[in-house]
Amino acid sequence: MVGEKSLKRIYTFLIYMFLYAPIIVLIIFSFNNSKSRSEWDGFTLKWYADLFKDKQILTALYYTLGIAVLSSIIATAIGTISAIGIHKMKGFNKKLILNVNYLPILNPDIVTGVALMSLFVFVSMPLGFTTMLLAHITFNIPYVILSVLPKLRQMPKNITEAAMDLGATPGYTLRKVILPMIKPGIISGLLISFTLSIDDFVISFFTTGTGVSNLSITIYSMARRGINPKINALSTLMFAVVLILLIIINIKDKKERGIKNETI
Template sequence: MVEKSIKRIYAFLIYLFLYAPIAVLIIFSFNDSKSRAHWSGFTLKWYQALLQDNQILTALYYTILVAILSSIIATIIGTISAIGIHSMKGISKKLILNVNYLPVLNPDIVTGVALMSLFIFANIPLGFTTMLLAHVTFNVPYVILSVLPKLRQMPKNITEAAMDLGATPAQALTKVILPQIKPGIISGLLISFTLSIDDFVISFFTTGSGISNLSITIYSMARRGINPKINALSTLMFSVVLILLVVINIRDKKEGDFKHEII
């Protein structure tokens, strides 16, 4: 009994440590004063000011656009790569997997400087295109790592069985393999989208003048002091992510209940 109580208290403290700063941020996004030291009254003026700030709205547009495009492209490339790696054997498979781990383990600043040097060497002007390519580059390994476990969980020789029953290789891929690994693909897509929105270091080194995402914009604004508009923006982003997670969990639960009823 005592052990259970200690575990619950420990878990509570961990979650308190993780979410207390977010709770403070959300509360002070409704604070009438710019001060973060005391409460001056409830207001929505910072949300109104946020919607009128062209710099933040432009950064939000580029952030979402890059996140959507990079996550979709990385998911397509990563899924195809994972299927290819899964079919490989021996030393070549281990070598490719180790190469795939490098961008994940590599410090972001090294990846950012390396990509910037590559773009400059290739005479590619730094801007939206280079930022998009950089985000696709660091997202692909995460998609591969999300899809590979689902491929390993598939029954062996399922592709050959599908083709023995008359399916073409394309039909075996679209009708058999992809539905089996769909959860891994969705997980890779969500991870890529989240990492792209969150990235600062690599984006900082690979962007050009006039192109900025939210992390770079917030960093520039924070150097002059935290603006309450940032609190309002962070609150909206946190709320959207929370709603998406709730919707996904409800959807997965309904699908699980439906499959259970069929069985």
């Protein structure tokens, strides 16, 4: 038994090393005084200072965060309402809608990007901030629906009917009964949408216009001329922000669970 446990621990350690070793190397070399990716030439913070002086990166960061925040909020609102509607459907119509919802997820990004670009060109919509925002909302909605639906299935059956029998209006039931119960799914959908929006390259590349570029497109264009240490610094900061957000969410979740257990 001891040998089996040790093997499991070694296997788990190797898996995590495989996943996080590139990130660790990236973080270390973001503090390297040299541009070299193979030799250490002393500790420095100059790449972080240069990062905040680079107008191209700062502009890309502005568009990235703006589109990510707006698209995730709008997609979460639309996806949550859609999930509630799908949950109430039955039979063939429900299966059909669910299968249609899976298509954007299973579809290759390049197909989705080209299709959206063709649509925007067909309706004579200039490519730019608006088209990229609409594209991000489009591919985020299915993920929100898939995040919220499991929480809706976990709800007690006929709970909405019970609330309305006690005098609650449909709007009040939605705000005070349904939404609080599916809140974890909504938050998960929001975070997934935000992450996907920041990470997306292919769809953004096909739906952007002149003067509008997010971080993934900017980093790609910079990487073609060679990896700049500023990219390492930027990636390190993004990783740190995501890690801090996850820690805060987990701490908050534990506190909420502790309050619920004390109440019970």
